[in-house]
Amino acid sequence: MNIDELFDVTIIGGGPAGLYSAFYSGLREMKTKIIEFQPQLGGKIHVYPEKMIWDVGGLSPIPGAKLIEQLVQQGLTFDPEVVLNEKIVSVSRDQDGIFLLKTASGVVHYSRTVIVAVGGGILTPQKLDIEGAERFEIANLNYTVKSLQHFKNKTVVISGGGNSAIDWANELESIAKKVYLTYRKDSLNGHEAQITQLMESSCDCYFNSTITKLIAGENHELIQQVELTNSETGEVTYLEIDEVIINHGYERDSALLQNSELKIEMEEDFYVKGSANSESSVPGLYAAGDILKHDGKLHLIAGAFQDAANAVNKAKQFIQPDALKYGMVSSHNDAFKERNRELVKELIK
Numbered sequence: 232m233n234i235d236e237l238f239d240v241t242i243i244g245g246g247p248a249g250l251y252s253a254f255y256s257g258l259r260e261m262k263t264k265i266i267e268f269q270p271q272l273g274g275k276i277h278v279y280p281e282k283m284i285w286d287v288g289g290l291s292p293i294p295g296a297k298l299i300e301q302l303v304q305q306g307l308t309f310d311p312e313v314v315l316n317e318k319i320v321s322v323s324r325d326q327d328g329i330f331l332l333k334t335a336s337g338v339v340h341y342s343r344t345v346i347v348a349v350g351g352g353i354l355t356p357q358k359l360d361i362e363g364a365e366r367f368e369i370a371n372l373n374y375t376v377k378s379l380q381h382f383k384n385k386t387v388v389i390s391g392g393g394n395s396a397i398d399w400a401n402e403l404e405s406i407a408k409k410v411y412l413t414y415r416k417d418s419l420n421g422h423e424a425q426i427t428q429l430m431e432s433s434c435d436c437y438f439n440s441t442i443t444k445l446i447a448g449e450n451h452e453l454i455q456q457v458e459l460t461n462s463e464t465g466e467v468t469y470l471e472i473d474e475v476i477i478n479h480g481y482e483r484d485s486a487l488l489q490n491s492e493l494k495i496e497m498e499e500d501f502y503v504k505g506s507a508n509s510e511s512s513v514p515g516l517y518a519a520g521d522i523l524k525h526d527g528k529l530h531l532i533a534g535a536f537q538d539a540a541n542a543v544n545k546a547k548q549f550i551q552p553d554a555l556k557y558g559m560v561s562s563h564n565d566a567f568k569e570r571n572r573e574l575v576k577e578l579i580k
C-alpha cells in the first residue's frame with residue numbers, strides 16, 4: 232500500500248448518512264473517501280425523487296431530488312474522494328490494524344477507520360415474474376416513479392398493495408387519465424388514511440388479482456394490455472393501459488456484513504448492533520443511518536445526521552486520542568472562514 236492510498240475515514244454508502252459523514256469528516260480535517268455502489272450519490276431518496284419531504288429540521292418542504300442535490304453539495308464541501316459504481320464485498324484488517332475494504336471488482340481500499348452507511352443494503356426492485364417481461368423495461372414497464380409528469384393523461388396499472396404502491400396510486404390519480412391498482416391479497420397493507428383516500432378515489436382496485444400476462448401492441452415494443460387473473464374466482468380481466476408500474480418491494484443485498492472476516496455484532500441478522508454514539512463491536516468501525524440499531528435510533532434522515540456526526544467524532548478520537556470529543560459548531564469554525572467571506576460578499580452585493 233502506498234501511503235497516498237491510506238484514508239483516515241472511508242464511508243461505505245453515499246446516502247444521507249454517508250454524505251453527512253463525509254461533510255463532518257472534512258470538517259474535522261480527516262482524509263475522507265466515500266464508496267457507493269450506484270452510479271450516483273443520494274441513496275434511497277432516488278426511489279422517491281418527486282415526493283415532498285417535510286421532516287428534515289430547518290428545511291421547508293422539499294422534493295427528494297432537491298434534497299439529494301443539497302446533500303451532495305454539502306457532502307462534497309471538503310472534497311472527499313468519491314468512488315462510484317463499486318460494491319464493497321468485505322471488510323478485514325491487516326496486522327497494523329488498517330482496514331482493507333475489498334470491492335466486487337477486486338480493488339482494495341485502505342483506511343484507518345470505516346463508517347458503514349449502507350442503509351437497507353443494495354436495493355433492487357422485485358421484478359415481475361413473467362417470462363420476457365424485462366424487454367419492456369426500456370418502454371412502459373416501470374419499477375419506480377421517477378417523474379409524475381411521465382404519467383400525465385395516461386392509463387396506468389399499478390401492481391402492489393403496500394404503502395409505496397398506494398401512495399403512487401393516490402398521487403397519480405389526479406394526474407393520470409385513469410389508475411388501476413391490482414393486488415394479490417384481499418386487502419391493502421398500508422396506512423389507514425392513505426387506504427381511505429384511495430378507496431374514495433376514482434382508482435379501480437382489483438383484489439386477489441395478479442398480472443398474468445403482458446400483451447404487446449402491434450409494434451411489439453410497448454405493453455398495450457395486461458391480463459389479470461383473480462386467484463379466488465379464476466376470472467380473467469384485460470385492461471388497456473399505457474404504463475405498468477410494479478411495486479412488489481425490494482430485494483436487499485446485505486452480504487457485506489455477513490461476509491466480512493471481522494466479527495461485527497449484528498441485530499436481526501441485518502443491522503449493525505451499535506451504541507448511541509454509532510460505535511460497533513469492532514473498534515475503529517462505526518455505523519450511521521438506517522443500518523445502525525440501538526435503543527435511541529431514529530429511522531429518519533434527521534436521525535442519520537446525528538449518527539454521522541457521532542461516528543465521525545469517534546473516528547477522530549480513534550485516530551487521534553487527544554483530539555476534541557466534538558467538532559466545533561460551524562458558525563464560528565475556522566474551516567469556513569474563506570467560504571464565509573465569499574458568501575458574505577454575495578449577500579451584500
Ligand SMILES: Cc1cc2nc3c(=O)[nH]c(=O)nc-3n(C[C@H](O)[C@H](O)[C@H](O)COP(=O)(O)OP(=O)(O)OC[C@H]3O[C@@H](n4cnc5c(N)ncnc54)[C@H](O)[C@@H]3O)c2cc1C
Nearest residue numbers: 244246247248268274275318319349350352520521531532
Ligand atoms: C418511499 C420512502 C419515503 C421516505 N420518506 C422519508 C421522509 O419523508 N423523511 C425521512 O426522514 N425519511 C424518509 N424515508 C427514509 C429515508 O430515505 C432513509 O431513512 C434514508 O435514506 C437512510 O439513509 P442512509 O444513508 O442510512 O441509507 P440509504 O439512503 O439507503 O443509502 C445507502 C447507500 O449505500 C449504498 N450501499 C449499500 N451497500 C453498499 C455496498 N456494499 N457497497 C457500496 N455501497 C453500498 C446504497 O447503494 C445506497 O446508496 C423514506 C424512505 C422511503 C423508501
